[in-house]
Amino acid sequence: MRRVGFIFLALAFAVQLTAVFYPAQNSLAASPNDILSGITGRSTIVNACNANTNHIKDIFARFGVRCTNIVGAPEVTISAAEANDFWSIGRLQETSQLATGSGNHSINANGTIVWQRKLSSWDSPGQNSTYTAWRGTNIEGKEFWILKSCGNLTFKGSYLYTPPQQQPPKPALAVNKRYISTSSKGLGVNEVYAGDTLTYGIDYGNTVPDSIATNVAVTDQLDNNLEITSLAGIFHDGQLLIIEQRPSMGSAFYSENITVRVKAGTPAGTKICNQAKITSAQGGTSSETGLCVFVHAPPSTPTPPTPPVNPSCDYSKPATTECPHPTPTGYCVASSTVPGGSSRDVTVKTKTYLTNGGKVEAYKYTLDSSPTTIDKTGDLVHEKTFKGLPAGSHTIKVVASMILNDQRADTMVCPVAVKIAEDARVVQSKSVTKDGQDMNGKKVKSGDVMVFKLITKNITNTSYVSYIGQDYFGDTLNYADIVDRDELSRQSITLDDKNNLNWVSDVIGANSQSVKTVTVKVKNVIPTTNRPSNVSADYDCTITNVYGNQISMSVGCPLVKSISTTTTNLPNTGPGTSVMIGGLVAVTAGYLFARSRIMARELAIVRSNYVASGGA
Incomplete structure (x- = not known):
């Protein structure tokens, strides 16, 4: 027993010595004022x-x-x-x-x-x-x-860093000039007669998102063989058209139409080109190669029929030496039009001019390298519609065959060129960044500020007019708030009651793109709302958004509360369990009582032995 007591004494001394060399630490592990707690190095x-x-x-x-x-x-x-x-x-x-x-x-x-x-x-x-x-x-x-x-x-000293002003991105200006229509009949898309009118469309704008161009000017230098007919409010200085003058231009595209006339008396074979330019104070200049047309010689007047040389001859009968038939002549003119409501169907109208008793037997049409179709008719004016032409340039060869007294006499060839514009198509895509870093597939937490970019890219050579955009943003708004509603207004974006972002882009130029940005901040207190159902995508601790491609980010959600159930009845253990527990308590108490009596008796024996041995 003495040895055991000595051991415990030594241990107590060691504990006190350790306390001397290692003073007491703060009882609080961290303060809410700390920028970071638990720092070890x-x-x-x-x-x-x-x-x-x-x-x-x-x-x-x-x-x-x-x-x-x-x-x-x-x-x-x-x-x-x-x-x-x-x-x-x-x-x-x-x-x-x-x-x-x-x-x-x-x-x-x-x-x-x-x-x-x-x-x-x-x-x-x-x-x-x-x-x-x-x-x-x-x-x-x-x-x-x-x-x-x-x-x-x-x-x-009191200090706060002031970052230098970030320079906005440099604008990139673009202008696209397109051919709309001409009053010419029976000619190709790049051929006109003197006196014909031409209508052009000019699309222009700034292609770089978040950039601003200042002192923007859009001009169009007309050829001297053209004269102005309709400008719809566009100013001009001689042959220089001033399409637009803006003090500033963001990322957007605009369109204007101009109508001009080829001056009367312009010689056949004259090449007329016209070019548009856009400039700004930032030096961003883009010039589109001008469209060119060629002046065609006017159609000749049909020669009147040659009068019969012998009034007594019946020219409906076979020719004889006394009554030879005059040689029939003629030519045809073919023109193309696009019927209303269609951009792929083309109607070719052919007019024939005949002399000396000639009649039309049939019209043969050959589209590019397709098989020839034949329409047998004697009409001097004939129309044929070709449906569903693919985009691009096509040549339709028209051959009108002529007969005299049911005998093949001659053929007339009148080709027509057709150009079908490519249907405008866009590709949608989306990205999300935080401090310039891609956040797709990563985890976000409360207070994070992110920028969504909705990109609509026109991948064709045709301007996309009145593009209607929509993006469901409800899943994002479950865990984040839009930082600046004015940011949406500046981009003509509206948020409807179903949490859809809606906008209309007036014109997305050929091979250009429209970019919409939405800045959000993850809520400071992330909701602990349960998912409405197992198939619902709402409140699933994930931000998912789809616009062309899908982006997804996990959210650091707190533990979701669960429903606890309580009971008002204690378990029915029965009398046997109570008796058993009472018995165990009695046995344990009896054991401890008996043991304490034994220890008291042992101590009395030790004390008597100690006294008998001469102890005090």
Whole structure:
């Protein structure tokens, strides 16, 4: 027994000695004012900064401190003495500040509110506490300290980093000139007669999202062989048309139509080109190669029939030496039109002009290399419709055969060129970024600010007019809020009661794109709402959005509350269980009582032996 007592005494002495060398620590593991708690070394701060734990990276960035500025920072000791004028930041507005005039003020650090005040405000008057910290310099060369006990950023004097103004992206201007119609009949798409009118469409705009062009001017230099007929409010200076003058232009496209006339008397074979330009103060200039047309010789007047040389001859009968038949002549003119309501069906109209008793036997039509079709008719004017022509240039060869007295006499060939514009088609795509980093497939947390981009790209050479866009945004709004509703208004985007984003793009130019941006912020308090059903995509701790492609981000949701059930009845254990429990308690108590009596008897024997041996 003495040995056992000695062992316990030695252990108690060791515990007391350890307490001397290792003083007591703070009973609180962390303070809510700490920028970061649980710091064991400089690597803790660096790793937390790289991972943006508790938005520490965002907070440090507001003061010009990058994660790389902390790597290699030496460990030093600083004093909170008033004369040193140290100012630190924390997460709380009011704490145990004993000093007066601490200058406590709030700062929005990229979405997280922190408070800056004098470091000495944590001390009692004259206390002058010292702190272990890591010292470094930020991107502006300003010296900073990060307190080891709490991760709070500290500067000499009240300080806030002012980032330089970001330059907007440089605009890229584009202009596209397209041919709409001409009053010419029976000619190809790039052929006109003198005196014909031409109508052009001009599409122009800025193709770079989020950029602004200033002092924008759109002009069109007309050829001297053209004269102005209809400008619909467009100004001109001689042959220079001033289509548009804008003080500024964002990312958008516009359209204007102009109608001009080929001057009378313009010689056949004249090539007439006309070109549009767009310029701005930023030097972004784009010039589209002008469209060109060729002046065609006017159609000749049909020669009147040659009068019979012998009135007594019956020219409906076979020719004889006394009554030879005059030679029939003729020509045809074919023109093409597009019927209303269709952009793929073309109707070819052929007119024939005959002399000397000739008659039309039939019309043969050959579309490109397709098989020839024959329409037998004697009509001098004939129409034929070709349906569903593919986009591109086509040649339709028309051959009108002529007969005289049921005998083949001659053929007339009149080809016509047809150009079918490509149907405008767009490709949709979407992206989401945070601080320029792609967030698709990653995890977001409360307070994260993200930018969604909805991209609609016209992949054809035809302008897309009145594109109607829609994107369901409800799944995103389950966990995030739109930061700036004016951002939607500036882009003519509306959010309906079903959480659909809706917009209309007037014109998406050929091979151009329209970009819409929506900035959202993950809610500070993430909802713990349960999913309405197993098949519902709402409140599934995932942000999913589809516009062309699908993007998905997981959300750091708190534990979902579950329904607890209570009972008002105790379990029916029966009398046997109660008797058994009572018996176990009685046995245990009896054992302990008996053992204590045995120990008392043993101690009495030990004491009598001790006295008998001469002890006191």
